Amino acid sequence: MNTSLNAARRLAELERVRHETVDVLVVGLGATGAGVALDAASRGLTVAAIDAHDLAFGTSRWSSKMIHGGLRYLAKGQVGVAHESAVERGILLTRTAPHLVRAAPYLLPLTPAVTRGQAALVMTGYRMGDGLRAAARTPRRLLPGPSRLPAGKARELAPPLRGDGLRGALLSWDGRLVDDARLVVAIARTAAGHGARILTRCRALELHRDGAQVRDELTGESFTIRASVVVNAAGVWAGQLSREIRLRPSRGTHLVLRGQALPGLRAGLHVPIPGESNRFALVLPQHDGRVYVGLTDEPVDGPVPDVPEVPEEDVSALLAVLNTVLEAAVDRSQVAGAYAGLRPLLEAEGRTADLSRRHAVLTSPDEVITVTGGKLTTYRRMAQDAVDAAVRLRGLHAGPCVTHRVPLVGADQRGGPPELVERYGGEAAGVHELVKLHPEPVGAGRSLGELVWAVRHEGALDEADLLDRRTRIGLIPEDRDAALAAARLALTL
Ligand SMILES: Cc1cc2nc3c(=O)[nH]c(=O)nc-3n(C[C@H](O)[C@H](O)[C@H](O)COP(=O)(O)OP(=O)(O)OC[C@H]3O[C@@H](n4cnc5c(N)ncnc54)[C@H](O)[C@@H]3O)c2cc1C
Numbered sequence: 001m002n003t004s005l006n007a008a009r010r011l012a013e014l015e016r017v018r019h020e021t022v023d024v025l026v027v028g029l030g031a032t033g034a035g036v037a038l039d040a041a042s043r044g045l046t047v048a049a050i051d052a053h054d055l056a057f058g059t060s061r062w063s064s065k066m067i068h069g070g071l072r073y074l075a076k077g078q079v080g081v082a083h084e085s086a087v088e089r090g091i092l093l094t095r096t097a098p099h100l101v102r103a104a105p106y107l108l109p110l111t112p113a114v115t116r117g118q119a120a121l122v123m124t125g126y127r128m129g130d131g132l133r134a135a136a137r138t139p140r141r142l143l144p145g146p147s148r149l150p151a152g153k154a155r156e157l158a159p160p161l162r163g164d165g166l167r168g169a170l171l172s173w174d175g176r177l178v179d180d181a182r183l184v185v186a187i188a189r190t191a192a193g194h195g196a197r198i199l200t201r202c203r204a205l206e207l208h209r210d211g212a213q214v215r216d217e218l219t220g221e222s223f224t225i226r227a228s229v230v231v232n233a234a235g236v237w238a239g240q241l242s243r244e245i246r247l248r249p250s251r252g253t254h255l256v257l258r259g260q261a262l263p264g265l266r267a268g269l270h271v272p273i274p275g276e277s278n279r280f281a282l283v284l285p286q287h288d289g290r291v292y293v294g295l296t297d298e299p300v301d302g303p304v305p306d307v308p309e310v311p312e313e314d315v316s317a318l319l320a321v322l323n324t325v326l327e328a329a330v331d332r333s334q335v336a337g338a339y340a341g342l343r344p345l346l347e348a349e350g351r352t353a354d355l356s357r358r359h360a361v362l363t364s365p366d367e368v369i370t371v372t373g374g375k376l377t378t379y380r381r382m383a384q385d386a387v388d389a390a391v392r393l394r395g396l397h398a399g400p401c402v403t404h405r406v407p408l409v410g411a412d413q414r415g416g417p418p419e420l421v422e423r424y425g426g427e428a429a430g431v432h433e434l435v436k437l438h439p440e441p442v443g444a445g446r447s448l449g450e451l452v453w454a455v456r457h458e459g460a461l462d463e464a465d466l467l468d469r470r471t472r473i474g475l476i477p478e479d480r481d482a483a484l485a486a487a488r489l490a491l492t493l
Contacts, residue, residue: 003193003409005459013197014216018223022046022197023396024387025212025227027204027241030060031180031376033233034187034198035383035403041194042406043387043398048225049188049196050214052203053306054465056184058235060376061469062308062341064254064282064294067092067101067175068377069136069143071129075278081358082132088378089175090138096380097408099425100183103143104176106268107154107169108280109161109325114272119170122278123148126172146172159264162327171267178287178423180376181469185458186408187379193409200459207232207241209367218461229390232370236304236342242370245362249304249342253314254284254294255322256337256475261330262291271325281321287422288445290336290475293318300342308340337476344372361385363393380404419445427457438493442486443479446471451490463487 002009024040026033029051037049051057070085092101110119126146133143147170154169155161161169177183192198201217211226232242239245259265262283269283284292296314315338323329346360359374359382371386384401391398409427416428424431434456435449442448454460454470466487468474473483 001193003189004457005189005192005198006456007461009192010199010201010459010461014199014202017048017197017199017225020046021211021226021228022048023228023398024048024390025225025230026050026233027207027212027230028058028233028235028237029055029184029188029198029200030058030233030235031056031184031187031379032060032235032371032374032382033231034184034191035379036231036233036371036386037196037198038187038191038194038406039380039383039387039401039403040390040398041191041196042402043391043400045387045396045398047191047196048199048227049191050199050202050204050225052201052217054200054461054469055188055198055459056181056469057306058237059341059344060184060235061181062252062254062339063177063180063376064252064284064292065177065180065286066282066284066377067177068375069129069174070132071125074128074132075125078358083135084381085375085377086132086136086138088381090133090136091380091404092377093138093142093175095405095407095411096403097183097186097411099410099413099421100178100186100408101175102178103173104268105157105266106172106174106270106282107149107158107161108172108270108272109154109158109169110167111162111272111325112165113274113324118272118277123170126170129172143173143175146170157267158269160262160326160328161269162325172270175377176268176284177376179472181472182423183376183408185470186410189409189458190406198459200461204234204241207366207368228394228396230368231386231390232368233372233386235372236344238344238370238372240304242364242368244364245370245372246347247372248345248347249300250345251298251300251308251314251340251342252295253310253318253338253340254292255315255318255335256339257291257293257330257334258336258476259285259289259291261334262326265291269325271321273321274324281318283322288472290444293322304342308342310338310340314338314340336478339475346373359385361389363389367393369393438490440486442473443483444471444473444476446473446483448486448490448493451487452493455490455493462491466490
């Protein structure tokens, strides 16, 4: 099983893919498309999967990096979606990606703005969330139940909280990804290990019943990939390839703060949004010391950009909510970076915040299958449904779905330095060999050796792949500038 992706493998597979007919062509290598590639390949189908840019170029890298237990959906009465989320969270935590998904604690500070009635309601919700966990058979030792903390304890876990009037906090647990782009890279590499051809910088120009017209974005050359069935997993761009797909994207913005802005934070925060019942901003501490603060939900119209811009009003809105619970306000100058992503929501009536997060698998009149909607948490289930539909449509010879028991690259626990195990799981020892050869720091706690690893094994083809997706150094522009020369060097080593 060769799970390494790199420029040499890409070239060799590009050559082969022109002369064969694969069972499944997947368009888009976000979590969904990578998931489809893995699902199909692990059922014994031949697969080519392409992305116009890079692994995790789209929405999948702009998430809150949470693996949700589905509580939000339960609150909206979407019991099926909630249960599905909890089951998928359990699969990731226990079997397929315990190295990438961990339980993380969140506090809801009981400030004077939160009434006793509201607090009781939220606690009831948390208990129902714990019920979802139990129904999904995720052990409590992996995801502790909710509890109420006194104010002193809350401020121990979150020292920046304002003490004045604080009655305590509600503590709950949910899944957190080490990084969303890393999840996508792990899924794609696992698919490659099962023989899928993973081809970045290949744009689908047109989809057909039996393949696609594709352009190699590095050479400009166009060619055809022939396939028994095509799965469109192009996220918010899916409608550009399959005209009958109508999406209503909604923008979600996060701020990126350096750890010093919120010193000592050991838990995430659910910050009530003033004037909204049951909607919260999230404060999300990351393993690299940075803290993300999200997230907005604004419908966007018009053409879908490659990389969504962050409007200044999103920044001020998030800061205003955050500062309602802090002792010392965070000001604009402490916002070190910001990012926005577009949710691929299917068009429907109503406010985007209320649109269903359920996924859909649709077959167009020209018999192209599109899989969209959903979320990172449920990528595996989305992929299973899409491949089931593809197998049925063409009567392909395929085994049943096995991805619930296929560990992603790195899921096996072997030794290595703890900070590398945190990011690379069972591959940490291999990464460490390169880090010993190239120990030079490149910023955000990373070293040149890690960048070299990404070039040799994780399919990074240029500086942007390295800084913006294999590592997230680029989320802070100042750190990105400082690391650029090292990234260029890594590509030559
Ligand atoms: C702000 C925000 C926060 C979120 N937070 C969470 C969260 O915490 N937890 C969670 O579970 N979910 C979360 N979600 C939802 C989740 O991120 C998305 O549902 C998921 O990432 C969508 O993945 P995808 O693979 O379908 O799309 P994408 O990741 O967008 O992938 C589509 C890919 O298709 C490629 N592509 C486009 N056109 C072409 C073409 N013509 N040819 C070839 N390739 C093409 C793009 O380059 C892209 O890489 C969040 C979403 C947003 C916006």
